[in-house]
Amino acid sequence: MLIRFKRNLEKIAMGLLSFMPEEKDVKKLQETIREYEENDGWHLHLWKEDDDVLGAVGVQIMNDNQLVIKHLTVNPSHRDQGIGSRMIAEIHRIYSDKYNIVPAESVKAFYEKSLDAL
Numbered sequence: 332m333l334i335r336f337k338r339n340l341e342k343i344a345m346g347l348l349s350f351m352p353e354e355k356d357v358k359k360l361q362e363t364i365r366e367y368e369e370n371d372g373w374h375l376h377l378w379k380e381d382d383d384v385l386g387a388v389g390v391q392i393m394n395d396n397q398l399v400i401k402h403l404t405v406n407p408s409h410r411d412q413g414i415g416s417r418m419i420a421e422i423h424r425i426y427s428d429k430y431n432i433v434p435a436e437s438v439k440a441f442y443e444k445s446l447d448a449l
């Protein structure tokens with residue numbers, strides 16, 4: 332299930348975000364996590380199964396009607412089990428009433444593939 336990110340999960344969230352191609356640089360990664368902690372328009376959600384956090388999906392609310400999926404990442408040991416697609420489906424369930432959802436460039440190919448399966 333998706334849970335909202337909290338500061339006590341910062342290390343695990345940063346570990347997951349670091350799998351994103353644009354978050355390889357530690358300084359950039361620290362800036363990103365700070366946005367999720369401090370910016371009201373940035374929401375980070377974590378995928379939890381039993382007691383394990385296995386994935387992360389981060390969104391940015393751009394304006395009254397648009398939301399961008401900025402980050403989507405799954406622990407490499409748990410890929411190809413549908414977690415990434417389930418996170419996309421959950422983001423749609425949570426936000427699609429209010430926002431037009433669009434993927435960031437790096438998420439686009441996977442997002443479009445997942446939407447076809449929804």
Ligand SMILES: CC(C)(COP(=O)(O)OP(=O)(O)OC[C@H]1O[C@@H](n2cnc3c(N)ncnc32)[C@H](O)[C@@H]1OP(=O)(O)O)[C@@H](O)C(=O)NCCC(=O)NCCS
Nearest residue numbers: 350351403404405410411412413414415416437438440441
């Ligand atoms: C992309 C990612 C989140 C997918 O998570 P996942 O839980 O393995 O996804 P699912 O199990 O729901 O789907 C797996 C399918 O997506 C495909 N896929 C993986 N990455 C993809 C990508 N960047 N573009 C398109 N398809 C992709 C897999 O090949 C697999 O295809 P298949 O079902 O035809 O075999 C995961 O590979 C990841 O964390 N990658 C590193 C982070 C990253 O690069 N994020 C940016 C892209 S979203």
